Amino acid sequence: MAKTSRKIQVVACLLGSVLAGSPQLLQAEPTLPAGLSSEEPSLPQGINSNEPALPAGMGSGEPDLPAGMDSSEPALPDFGADNSGAGSDDGWSDWGDSPEEDGGSWFHYTGFIEGRAGTRLRDPVEQRHTSLAETRASISVDSDWQGWHGRLTADLLYDDVADSQQLELEDGKGWLDLREAWASRRLGDSADLKAGRQILTWGVGDLVFINDLFPKDWQSFLAGRDEQYLKAPSDALRVGFYNAIANVNLIWSPRFDSDRYIGGERLSYYSSGMGEVVGRNAVVSVDKPDDSGDDELALRLYRQVSSFEVAAYAYDGYWKSPAGFDPATGLATFPSLRVYGASARGPVGAGIFSAEVGYYDSRDDSDGRDPWVNNSEWRWLLGYEWELVKNTTVGVQYYVEQLQDYSNYRDSLFPGQPAREENREVMTLRLTHLAMNQNLTLSLFAFYSPSDHDSYLRPSVSYKLTDNWLLAGGVNLFEGDKPYTFFGQFESNSNAWLALRYSFD
Secondary structure (H helix, E strand, O other), X not given: OHHHHHHHHHHHHHHHHHHHOOXXXXXXXXXXXXXXOOOOOOOOOOOOOOOOOOOOOOOOOOOOOOOOOOOOOOOOOOOOOOOOOOOOOOOXXXXXXXXXXXXXXXXXXXXXXXXXXXXXXXXXXXXXXXXXXXXXXXXXXXXXXXXXXXXXXXXEEEEOOOOOOOOEOXXXXXXXXXXXXXXXXXXXXXXXXXXXXXXXXXXXXXXXXXXXXXXXXXXXXXXXXXXXXXXXXXXXXXXXXXXXXXXXXXXXXXXOOOOEOOXXXXXXXXXXXXXXXXXXXXXXXXXXXXXXXXOEEEEEEEEEEOOEEEEEEEEEEEOOOOOEEEOOOOEEEOOEEEEEEEEEXXXXXXXXXXXXXXXXXXXXXOOOOOOOEOOOEEEEEEEEEEEEEOOEEEEEEEEXXXXXXXXXXXXXXXXXXXXXXOEEEEEEEEEEEEEOOXXXXXXXXXXXXXXXXXXXXXXXXXXXXXXXXXXXXXXXEEEEOOOOOOXXXXXXXXXXXXXXXXXXX
16 A cells, blocks of 8 residues: 555646646636647557567466557658557547537547457367457547547447356456546646546557557457457546656556456467466466555656657556466466666658667566566567558567576476576568558568567458448468467467448548
8 A cells, every 4th residue: 555655646746736837727728839739640550569468377478469659759751551540549639629619519429330250260279260250339429518528439349259248347348348438638738637448558669569558458459359459448547747858648547457368268378387278278367456556657758859759668567467376376466567668769761760678677576586476577679660662661670578587587497397588589570551542451460589489470451442331351370389489379369350340420
């Protein structure tokens, strides 16, 4: 509780500073200074972010996967790609076009109805052959009232692959997925506030996440759902403060929001305890921090330096997917975690260069001797994207996870337990081509690890039949020499999917 009290004090102090400098709070909404709008510029399609740690039994210390450019990325060239599935809208795009100002409706809605099906390409391990069989109806409503802006986004879902349609909002299970339910307001000339259920993201990676410690839905991503569902919602308070020295984003989640991790329910994984790939026969049981005192705090400081945006990050909370194990209870755990990092992004030559680094301080295993808890790590990323020819963009990345206290880690392994590499390397390639008046999109995203000798390919194609109808299909293909490497463990989950969507507004 002492740890939580300190976090609450930090939030309260920053809120007090913001409010003290914002006497206009009860007046009509002010205009932010030029360049401080929270609406982020679009990036080339799929330029999202980086890769995360998965649950215990999925390879010790394996990383988080993939997305997201936050609401303050610099204004960089748009290579003409469609960004409909990348990043997230933080809700500020409607400011300045308020219905109250133009005499129009006080709310606006958009939505879609979609059918999506998928099948496994290899014999499943303790899973159904069908990987996707669902119908989804999504609606998003935006509203403005006396300087406040709000959004409600909800998906009604029938998922035939799930064992149950019972509603579990925090885990994204059941017949309703509440994606967003928030209210926001500008506070004076240099601050804003946003509270409620929201999609949060920052960082510079493309499907590789280092300092983005907001929840991800790996089940949706690997099973073939739309890439927008990689980002799971957070129940949080977001405060932004903007000035000439540095801009500040502070995000406080009163309760821990974990990833929607791979645990055997619909996708198989490697269990180090059982020494093999398992599925529904060994669903991960967890001891999750879910009390009111189990909160998270994330901080970002950023500013423009010449043509580059540079940022510093800090996070205090827990590993987002299970990264520990309690032998007394037999439950996977979410050990304490602190992350410190930095990033830079800007134009170099004909394209955009990005770099990011983060130190993962595993608080419950500071010396790397505990065999039940992930070691600390350094994570590094370099990336570059450019337009190869008109309507064709290319993005490449080089990513490294450097395990700390490696000799202690090796000494702590149990007999016969496979060891991970001290330096896990991953290279990525994204190719995107638009054709037929940009109605046809051909895309390939490829992960390859020269250290683990495994790979993950994500080819896809989509075609706009009309302004409302979209037909799409793709493949998730995993390969690996060994069943315990990060991508190798998912070989039996390889799948192909097909989707038909009708959008409306």
